[in-house]
Amino acid sequence: MRDPNAIDFWRGFALVTIFINHVPGNTFERYTFSQYGISDAAELFVFLAGWSIGIATRGRDGVPEPPGKSVLRLLNRTVEVYRAQLTVMLLALAIIAGAALLLDNPLILEWHNAGGFFADPIQSVCGMALLTYQLGYFNILPLYVLLIGIAPIFVIVGRFSLVAALLLSGGIYLASLVFAWNVPSWPGEGDWYFDPLCWQVLLVLGFVLQRWNARSGVLRRWARRLFPAGIVIVLVGIVLAVTEIRPDPMLVPEPRLLFTFEKTYLTPARLVHFLGVLLAFAPVYALLAPRIGPIVGYLTQLGRNSLAVFSMGSILSLIGQLVRFQTGGGLPIDMLVAGTGLIGLGLTAWFVEWRTRSKSPRPRT
Amino acid sequence: MVRRVAHPQQVSEAADVSAARPMSPLRTAILAALVLAASASHPLAEQAADPGAGETSLSLECRVPGAQLYTAAKLSAVQAALAEKRPIKLLAIGGSTAPGASASYPAKLEAALERALPKVDVVIDHRGLPGEIASGAAEHMRTMVVEAEPDLVVWQVGTHDAIARVEAEAFELALSEAVAWIRSHGIDVVLVDPIYTASMAADADYNRIVDAVRTVAMQQQVPLVRRYEALHYLSSRIDRGEGHFLGRQFRLNDLGLRCMAEHVALTIVTSLAKTETPADPKAAPAAPPLTGTQRAPG
DSSP: OOOOOHHHHHHHHHHHHHHHHSSSSOOOGSGGGGGSSSSOOOHHEEEEEEEEHHHTTOOOSSOOOOOHHHHHHHHHHHHHHHHHHHHHHHHHHHHHHHHHHHHOOOOGGGGTTTTHHHHHHHHHHHHHHHOOOTTTOOOOHHHHHHHHHHHHHHHHHHHHHHHHHHHHHHHHHHHHHHTTTTOBBBSSBBBOOOHHHHHHHHHHHHHHHHHHHHSSSSSHHHHHHHHHHHHHHHHHHHHHHHHHHOOTTTTSSGGGGTTTTOTTTTTTHHHHOOOOOHHHHHHHHHHTTTOOHHHHHHHHHHHHHHHHHHHHHHHHHHHHHHHHHHHHHHHHHHHHHHHHHHHHHHHHHHHHHHHHHHSSSSSOO | OOOOOOOEEEEEGTTTTTTTOOHHHHHHHHHHHHHTTTTTTOOGGGGGGGGOOOOTTSSSGGGGOOOEEOOOOHHHHHHHHHHHTTEEEEEEESSOOOOOOOOOOOHHHHHHHHHHHOOOOOOEEOOOOOOOBBBHHHHHHHHHHHOOOOEEEEEEHHHHHHHHTHHHHHHHHHHHHHHHHHHHHHOEEEEEOOOOOOTTTOOOOHHHHHHHHHHHHTTTTTEEEEEHHHHHHHHHHHSSSSSTTHHHHHHHHHHHHHHHHHHHHHHHHHHHHHHHSSSSSGSSSOOOOSSSSOOOOO
């Protein structure tokens, strides 16, 4: 088991934030950082996934493992995430359908666009297997499957040149923005909520920055120098979020995706804001870690088991929404939902580690 | 602002309040018939014969009295498109996006509109809109509108906010801004309020959301399909008759999905009947959102 570290800590932090934000309307939503900026926890989650790929495809000594092994490792991870997505989707649909039956309330069937599934199961079940049918709030994992699936390309290119990997990724990103490329949804019209062609840039950025960070101190020096810029960006983000000032997508010049704040396309404003958040908050872990030991322990345990915790978080947040809906919400209910949810996430992480421990005969260091 | 819980008994009196002067069903019918003079297949004028029995242009199982089905308002952008004899681009937002057996709503809506407006081509783009209007989904809606560049947005709205227990005031404000934004770009809007189902009938929060949709429709002077009222009316009629293997509420829900297209089409056609043809089609659209405070009656 890994010792607590900044990556797992921030990933755990992102997981908790995503869980709270996926119970819309709850009291604690307004205390998450997502409400005070242009970008949110989804960016952090994808960036850290890329950073982790950088760590995972090297040995402890920093020597890269054979490329074939990296490809297999990422393929294995893709299968794991795909399996998690199918399981989570099935459970979510069952929870929605079960709640509608138990409460004799067909309104619930429309939840998160699940109505499409129940109206047309024949096409939808194909779309579910193809990842092109997604439920609202359940669209990060399909993105993740695709991103990890294409990650080997960037890892292999990165072996020769990290700059080339970044240029390739940035080129796809810019072209997707200019031509509004996205992966279509099916059945039904429209596109993916998270455009993989745009969001891949964050994964590759995480991967490349991890490599640069491991190689030399240049990146860290620049991060320190740019710290004030990060603070300014964060402050501007807060002002824009609180005042709800944003460009009118109908009035911005073409290509409009370069100027709007759309989450679907991870538009440049969101990317710049996220980098600002990164610069401003990167030093925070070192300051906090010695002071908030138990919280660091809890969050890093979540971060170490992010796939299981994320999957369980999706299910728990859906149940939390149903509980809020049926009871009418209110602070006590919100405390109950958030409290049991956070305990549930912790238990999930603990259970996964317990299972791993009990499977392997020799103790791990 | 006076807030009113949407009890069905009160609401039927409030029909047509969005129009500057209330119209009798007869007048509406005559106007509709004038606009649709070419529409031999759709004898709208007959509806005046017995308004209590529901709009006769609707199929038998979907028949609801007009007063309980819609409030009409002007649709200038659609009228302009008609005057220019170009296809009407319609963006349908919300609800099930999958074209299933019971929910082929976009196809049915297109057919119903093309039946009622002969020689007019209607192009429909249907998108699901997950999330709450009060937090983020309104932004997503803007993207859809920019991408689709429609003449008319038909928006089923309120269900997700109701389920998330969003405060009705926050929802109303966000919806009002969103509708004003669409209209400020010369695009017409028709709102469709959430469904009626027995277990929600006594839920005060839910009724406040339904009410908020109506308030926004009145303030912004956009047509409203009163799905809640229509389904409530229909629910009293399906007491008799065959059941549904999942229970009566599910049968009503199926019926509601089947009837949606007809109800929306009738609302659009009736609203068009109230919209004068622009003298100069080019100058007509982009009626700025009206700011006058129109209050809910009652």
